[in-house]
Amino acid sequence: MAPQRWVRLAVEKPTRALYVLGTELSLDLSGSAPLGATSFDIWGTAGVKLYIVHDGEALKIPSCVPRWPLETNLEAIVTMDTPSVRANSDKVRISYYKDNGKEPLGQALLHLTCVEISLDVDTSRSGTVNRKAKNKREWTWGPEGKGAILLVNCDRDYLGAKDTDNQDKKVESHADLKDMSLMVLTTCGPEEAFDDYQLVLHVSASDHDKVGVFHAKGGKKLHQYKHILGSGKLSYSVEHDGFQEKNFYVEGLAFPDVDFSGLVSFHVTLLDNSSEGLPDIPIFNDTVVFRMSPWIMTPNTLQPVSVYICSIKSNADFVATVSKLVVKAGCRLVICPEQENRGDRWIQDEMEIGYVQAPHKGFPVVFDSPRNGMLKDFPFKGVLGPDFGYVKREPANKKTVSSLDSFGNLEVSPPVTVRGKQYPLGRILIGSYFPSLQGNNMVKVVRDFLYAQKVQLPVELYSDWLVVGHVDEFLTFVPAPNRKGFRLLLASPSACYKLLKQKEQEGYGDALMFEGVKKSKEISIRKLLSDQALRNNNNYYQQCIDWNRDVLKEELGLTEEDVIDIPQLFKRSAPSGKAVAYFPDLVNMLVLWKYLGIPKPFGPMIHEQCCLEEEVRRLLEPLGLSCTFIDDFETYHEKLGEVHCGTNVRRKPFSFKWWNSIP
Missing domain, CATH: 2.60.40.1700 (Protein-arginine deiminase, central domain)
Structure with missing residues (x-):
């Protein structure tokens, strides 16, 4: 319905009005009528369109009737189609009559100027x-x-x-x-x-x-x-x-x-x-x-553009191996030098790279986490630049920031459909203390920000059973050619014990884990399996992962065929009793298209082949994925992190436009 404006007329002198294209003028017929008037006629110049509305009906009746009874349920509407050349050049005249009188009792004259005003x-x-x-x-x-x-x-x-x-x-x-x-x-x-x-x-x-x-x-x-x-x-x-x-x-x-x-x-x-x-x-x-435009995260299934890594005194071999993987994936390596990182190697925890998009333009945007380690200046000083944006959220009380506010605790799924509801940009995954009654949680300002973006509705998982408490310690996504286009990889103590028990039954109970690893005591499969305290703890950790498994299946619309269990053990850390990876955490990997940079687990060697590596290859290579195992034991694993924690990836945006989604 066109915007309408009420115009009061007078028989004493002409009324001047500005008419704006696309609107309607509703003329006050009764208010200007002389005393005793019972009917009227209406006339307009060629540039004016006149209609009479009766009883508020939507249908407008052209004013072809010589006279109209002066009734309160009649309304005169004026419209115009073309801006005026001169001011007051178009006119409307209303003549008022008494009964069947020939001469009007009075006339109201409206001078009109049509203009166009449009904000587009x-x-x-x-x-x-x-x-x-x-x-x-x-x-x-x-x-x-x-x-x-x-x-x-x-x-x-x-x-x-x-x-x-x-x-x-x-x-x-x-x-x-x-x-x-x-x-x-x-x-x-x-x-x-x-x-x-x-x-x-x-x-x-x-x-x-x-x-x-x-x-x-x-x-x-x-x-x-x-x-x-x-x-x-x-x-x-x-x-x-x-x-x-x-x-x-x-x-x-x-x-x-x-x-x-x-x-x-x-x-x-x-x-x-x-x-x-x-x-x-x-x-x-x-x-x-x-x-x-919301800030949008990019999942592992999107093509990598750049890989970020910190160079420190002890990780030259790690950087060199990642560099070779980056070349294979056809993307760019960005190295943050030690004078900028000041010994802080956890570049995944410091930032998350997403993007913003409009029909005419888009660019990547780095989200700076509130952890504020020695890398705290890098997102602003080293990443922000031409067509590369920056955003940050920090709580007023910085003492409330915990490990769960590092962005290893911030992941996103590939696109999913859940009970008929489509999430074409995936869903954000964050770890929290739920379902325990006490513990850490991601700070409110970050959680509020993530929820407010709307297009990647977050799913909250239970990660506070871990010392570091990040979701990337027990899950990741890898591209796959069939089904939903991806697989969810979950760390699995049960799968690990099953594999080790199988190797023991095959006669390899004396095969050693951590063989040749400095500062780590070698242990045989047989002895590891006999450690009941370790087994009990891992039964509990498996329950924690299974809780998350159920949540992920429910909230991402997954079935068991979409999930791959990756063998992994955790150990209890004193005094908190929470978990850390027993050997390098296999799911904490770098995903570059089909090329995977996986922490080298140093599992039991059987026929000169690590049985854990062999199992991971068996699970992932049929999906067309290429597995490269990277030694991060001393430089990352012993400091409670792995390959994913020490790297960060900028990826191409979704081809799907966020405004076409229906949150």
């Missing part, structure tokens, strides 16, 4: 602005959805800047403009028609800190882009300068969060300021809605 954005999500689109005030999800999209302008295109681009109030480079969304204000009509009116572009007080708007005031020089809205600026008066199209560039300042839905609205309002000394009167409003 990319509502169709095609990458270009849609002119005069309908339903601009609404934003809807799905393939048939409508509504414009904003990027949080959190990269740093100008290398001389000290912060992200959305922290300033200026355009430092033309590349910066490409991260913004175009908003066009179109006005057309006689310039003099606006003499008693003012156009104001404005944003609500609740949104001013979420967006920034720059007005392109002619030319292409950067200083001509004026910051007009956002960061405390709520309104901007549009100058009267011919009212041609005006381009505005809109940037996002904030990601969706617990106190921000991600939706922002802009309004252009036409104000009548003809009453001197009195407040302006709004007579027309046009509104557009944007949704901020």
Whole structure:
């Protein structure tokens, strides 16, 4: 339904009104009628369309009847199709009569000027602005959805800047403009028609800190882009300068969060300021809605682009092996040198690399964890840059930060369908203390942020049974050519005991684990199997993993055929009683397409082959995966981490567009 405006008329003198294309004027028939009038007729010039509405019926009846009875249930509607060439050039006349009188008792005259005012954005999500689109005030999800999209302008295109681009109030480079969304204000009509009116572009007080708007005031020089809205600026008066199209560039300042839905609205309002000394009167409003792009995580099934790793004094061999794997996968290796990492090797824990996306542009965004180890400056100083954004969430009380806030405790599944509900971008997985009544949990500001992104609804798992407490210690995903396109790998003490018992029964009970490993005592299969305390502990750890197995099957729509049990043992750590990996944790691997960098387990050697490695190959190589076992024992495993903990991966975005999902 077109916006409608009530217009009061008078028989004493002509009434002047501004008509805006796409609206309707509803004329006050009774209010201007002379005393004793019982009927009326209505006439308009060629540029005016007149309708009579009877009893509020949706059907409009053309005014072809000579006279109409003056009844309260009649309404006259005026529309126009083309902006006026001159002010007040179109007219409507209403003549009032008494009974069957021939001469009118009086006439009300309306002088009209038709103008066009339209605020337009990319509502169709095609990458270009849609002119005069309908339903601009609404934003809807799905393939048939409508509504414009904003990027949080959190990269740093100008290398001389000290912060992200959305922290300033200026355009430092033309590349910066490409991260913004175009908003066009179109006005057309006689310039003099606006003499008693003012156009104001404005944003609500609740949104001013979420967006920034720059007005392109002619030319292409950067200083001509004026910051007009956002960061405390709520309104901007549009100058009267011919009212041609005006381009505005809109940037996002904030990601969706617990106190921000991600939706922002802009309004252009036409104000009548003809009453001197009195407040302006709004007579027309046009509104557009944007949704901020969420931060999106990428699962192991997406193609790797870059691998990040820290170089420290003791891990040259580890870096060299990972480098060879990176070459095989056809991606790039980024090494954080020791002067930057200051001995902090846990680059997976420090950050998670995702992305943002709009129809016209997208770029990766690093999420900086609140752990703040010696690597705390690397995401901002070493990753943030041109077309590479940055976001961080920290609690007010930094003492509440625990190991569960490191991003080894933040993973994402591949796309899944659960009970008919599609998650085309997968679901985020985070570890917490549930189901125990006491323990650690990921800090609220991070959890709130992850939930607020909507498109990858988180699943909370139980990870606090581990000393470090990260989900990547007992699960990972690998690509697979069939079924759902992936397999879930779960660490399994039961599978490990089954394998070792089988080897003992085959006569290899004396085969040694940790053979040749410095600082680690060798132990035979037979002796390991006879350690009842270790067995009891692993029975408990298996129960913890099985709890998560059930949750994952339920929340990701998996069956047993989608899960592969990877042999793994854990040991109890004093004094907490929580678990650490007994031998290098096989599921804590680096996944680069089909190439897997797996911690070398140093399992029992049988026929010059580690039986644990052989079992992993048997399980994974039929899926087309290539297994490379990497020695991380001294440099990572003994410090309670593995290959995945010591690496990080930037991956290509999903081909699926997030706005086509239905959260």
